[in-house]
Amino acid sequence: MDLKAYLDERRALVEAGLKRFLPAGSTMPSELHQAMHYSLFAGGKRLRPTLTIAAAEAVGGRAADVLPVACAFECIHTYSLIHDDLPAMDDDDLRRGRPTCHTVFGQAMAILAGDALLTEAFALLANPAFVAHLDPALLRTVTYEIALAAGSQGMVGGQAVDILSEGKAIDAALLHYIHTHKTGALILCALRAGAHLGGATAAALDAITGYGTAVGLAFQIADDILDIEGEEAARGKRIGGDQSRGKATYPALVGLEEAKREAQRLAQEAFDALVSLNHHADPLREIARFIVARKA
Amino acid sequence: MDLKAYLDERRALVEAGLKRFLPAGSTMPSELHQAMHYSLFAGGKRLRPTLTIAAAEAVGGRAADVLPVACAFECIHTYSLIHDDLPAMDDDDLRRGRPTCHTVFGQAMAILAGDALLTEAFALLANPAFVAHLDPALLRTVTYEIALAAGSQGMVGGQAVDILSEGKAIDAALLHYIHTHKTGALILCALRAGAHLGGATAAALDAITGYGTAVGLAFQIADDILDIEGEEAARGKRIGGDQSRGKATYPALVGLEEAKREAQRLAQEAFDALVSLNHHADPLREIARFIVARKA
Numbered sequence: 389m390d391l392k393a394y395l396d397e398r399r400a401l402v403e404a405g406l407k408r409f410l411p412a413g414s415t416m417p418s419e420l421h422q423a424m425h426y427s428l429f430a431g432g433k434r435l436r437p438t439l440t441i442a443a444a445e446a447v448g449g450r451a452a453d454v455l456p457v458a459c460a461f462e463c464i465h466t467y468s469l470i471h472d473d474l475p476a477m478d479d480d481d482l483r484r485g486r487p488t489c490h491t492v493f494g495q496a497m498a499i500l501a502g503d504a505l506l507t508e509a510f511a512l513l514a515n516p517a518f519v520a521h522l523d524p525a526l527l528r529t530v531t532y533e534i535a536l537a538a539g540s541q542g543m544v545g546g547q548a549v550d551i552l553s554e555g556k557a558i559d560a561a562l563l564h565y566i567h568t569h570k571t572g573a574l575i576l577c578a579l580r581a582g583a584h585l586g587g588a589t590a591a592a593l594d595a596i597t598g599y600g601t602a603v604g605l606a607f608q609i610a611d612d613i614l615d616i617e618g619e620e621a622a623r624g625k626r627i628g629g630d631q632s633r634g635k636a637t638y639p640a641l642v643g644l645e646e647a648k649r650e651a652q653r654l655a656q657e658a659f660d661a662l663v664s665l666n667h668h669a670d671p672l673r674e675i676a677r678f679i680v681a682r683k684a
Numbered sequence: 685m686d687l688k689a690y691l692d693e694r695r696a697l698v699e700a701g702l703k704r705f706l707p708a709g710s711t712m713p714s715e716l717h718q719a720m721h722y723s724l725f726a727g728g729k730r731l732r733p734t735l736t737i738a739a740a741e742a743v744g745g746r747a748a749d750v751l752p753v754a755c756a757f758e759c760i761h762t763y764s765l766i767h768d769d770l771p772a773m774d775d776d777d778l779r780r781g782r783p784t785c786h787t788v789f790g791q792a793m794a795i796l797a798g799d800a801l802l803t804e805a806f807a808l809l810a811n812p813a814f815v816a817h818l819d820p821a822l823l824r825t826v827t828y829e830i831a832l833a834a835g836s837q838g839m840v841g842g843q844a845v846d847i848l849s850e851g852k853a854i855d856a857a858l859l860h861y862i863h864t865h866k867t868g869a870l871i872l873c874a875l876r877a878g879a880h881l882g883g884a885t886a887a888a889l890d891a892i893t894g895y896g897t898a899v900g901l902a903f904q905i906a907d908d909i910l911d912i913e914g915e916e917a918a919r920g921k922r923i924g925g926d927q928s929r930g931k932a933t934y935p936a937l938v939g940l941e942e943a944k945r946e947a948q949r950l951a952q953e954a955f956d957a958l959v960s961l962n963h964h965a966d967p968l969r970e971i972a973r974f975i976v977a978r979k980a
Contacts (some may be wrong), residue, residue, distance in 0.1 A: 420844040476791035495772035504836035510806040511831030524820035535807035540800035548716040
């Protein structure tokens with residue numbers, strides 16, 4: 389299959405969905421909505437919403453049906469980047485090849501734009517104009533999972549431990565906690581939400597869960613490797629930031645070569661988890677390879 | 685009726701609910717959960733959750749049924765206080781008589797604690813262990829209203845305009861926008877959610893909406909007046925902060941005496957909006973008077 393064409397099509401769908409579902413940049417207060425749009429339409433990979441769509445399609449569901457939920461994940465992901473980049477957090481001035489949100493709009497507007505995008509995700513998940521076709525009880529289950537994955541025992545918890553661990557010697561268990569929570573939880577949840585709403589059987593949901601657990605960790609290890617080996621131009625953010633901030637990373641803990649082997653092993657594990665699914669799951673299979681082979 | 689006893693009982697119910705519904709302060713990562721607890725259990729008035737309960741009771745509903753939803757409002761309110769107090773925002777060091785969250789836990793943990801509390805609100809609204817007794821479709825409607833009231837065209841929008849207007853001459857229309865969005869939207873929504881889930885008829889929901897619109901504005905005008913006339917010890921935060929930051933306030937725009945008359949007029953308007961409701965709405969009637977008579 390042509391993965392690039394698949395990803396391009398899904399990304400276009402997500403971009404169109406975000407434009408349709410979110411308030412326009414001109415909405416009052418316009419400075420706030422412009423800050424939200426600035427970060428939301430900064431040319432990201434749209435990995436999480438693509439995973440939601442691909443998981444739905446893998447179990448026989450339709451992209452259009454899960455698009456609002458897919459877009460909610462992108463809102464949550466974008467809010468987390470805006471807040472992570474703040475001076476009090478990771479203090480990054482470059483993201484996706486452009487100045488970070490707070491650099492352009494100021495810290496107050498960046499904090500509020502992040503808050504608003506997080507809130508918007510849950511508005512989207514409950515908006516009768518966009519989710520009326522989904523079963524309310526199933527949607528409630530998915531919404532609950534999303535809130536858990538994004539919250540204090542998920543993504544925000546991972547970021548908290550990451551910040552608290554800066555400059556400290558940490559062991560493999562704590563690093564695993566950071567990786568699985570800060571990045572892994574939302575990636576896994578994006579996949580499970582798509583599968584759930586796509587009509588997955590319990591066995592298919594299990595398969596997607598196994599895939600998501602492995603691919604989420606593979607993604608973060610690949611990200612750590614790219615922070616060392618990647619090219620700043622392709623990556624659109626500063627290289628070496630982890631090291632200069634004393635961040636714990638997988639390569640720092642086990643060495644670069646072992647980290648690369650582990651990423652490959654996890655990609656294979658993800659691939660293998662889908663053995664019971666048919667060819668509709670091929671995009672997910674290809675995405676597992678792509679995640680550890682990507683350059684940006 | 686004995687309003688103090690009514691408020692004390694409802695506040696105790698809310699405190700117990702928050703303890704039951706939220707992750708314990710010892711939950712890993714404990715520093716994050718401690719920051720959340722520090723601000724959530726700082727002895728607030730619990731006005732918004734009390735309004736949710738009072739609105740449900742006013743239309744014949746039961747407090748216990750709407751308690752999780754009531755507590756979600758307190759999570760959203762507390763998150764907004766934590767973020768508003770940040771140095772990049774209102775830069776307050778005192779709140780409810782104690783150092784603000786970022787003063788104790790640092791800015792990074794305060795930003796994350798706010799993010800987590802906002803996320804927790806939506807987890808609570810979808811948690812099968814707490815909301816299974818509520819109709820999923822009605823709950824979705826209420827959740828959507830809450831997200832709108834809290835988001836970029838509600839509370840966050842109001843805070844954005846408030847920040848952007850600091851030190852500028854603003855007119856009555858813009859001040860009205862700030863008041864109705866920054867504070868009014870969530871108060872109105874807390875009331876509507878309680879009424880909705882309490883089983884209100886369309887007419888009763890209209891009555892509660894009229895009440896909430898007036899009482900939300902009355903509350904903010906009373907707050908502006910207390911920022912001038914209140915006592916720091918009773919209020920638990922700095923007095924005169926609005927003026928020193930060049931914040932637009934109703935008293936600054938129309939004078940202190942006219943502001944007091946307007947608050948009284950709105951309290952009466954709120955009272956009158958409930959004319960079609962029976963004695964179960966008496967607590968709401970008393971709360972309208974209390975909101976403009978309070979000293980803290």
